[in-house]
Amino acid sequence: MKAIVTGYSSGIGKAISSILEENSYEVIRLKSRLDDKKSLELEIKNILKNSDLNLLVNCAGVGVFRPHEEISLEKIQELIDVNLTAPIILSNLCLRSLKKTKGxxxxxxxxxxxxxxxxxxxxxxxxxxLRSFSLALFEELRKADVKVTNVNPDLTKTNFFDEFSFEPSDNKNAYLTPENIAKQILEIVNFGGVITDITLRPQRLEIKKK
Known part of the structure; x- marks a missing residue:
């Protein structure tokens, strides 16, 4: 089975890639920048030239948390490109293949x-x-037997917070781990029906300022 996972170099994406590889998936790591549409399209076409795709996990993400007027226009575009446009484009490019495999x-x-x-x-x-796109796309693809799942993780202990002024507290009940999320992703993949939308949260809400 073949899977594409974005954001594979660290955090949640890395953990998902690892657990999929442990469970007989060939995980493909894209080389194109997610905001380079032409290169992305060419790379996907080359990947799918000889075999079809079973799973697409759009995991790459960037964040910013500050007053809106303080955010640069470049940063605004980056968040839209990575968090929303890239998953929409990748879904578009991979759908014909995913329909063949009922992926x-x-x-x-x-x-x-x-x-x-x-x-x-x-x-x-x-x-x-991204969540609305996922839920609407599921309705579109039900007759094609392609599953679509949206996952909403809460505070997760990753390098996502490296550039922010806050991070999860050290209380183990106040954050998720990439490995726990990856285990949940594997359960979602193996579930007999379709989990269309799931929110993953730690028991406690505690953050600390740096």
């Missing part, structure tokens, strides 16, 4: 797709857009 698209969104938080307008907009 699965999994989009890693965020808890912020389900709520409205201070200093999160841009990030929330991209993730809410």
């Amino acid at each position: 699965h698209i999994i989009n890693i969104s965020s808890i912020e797709a389900t709520r409205h938080s201070k200093f999160s307008a841009l990030y929330s907009a991209t993730k809410a857009g």
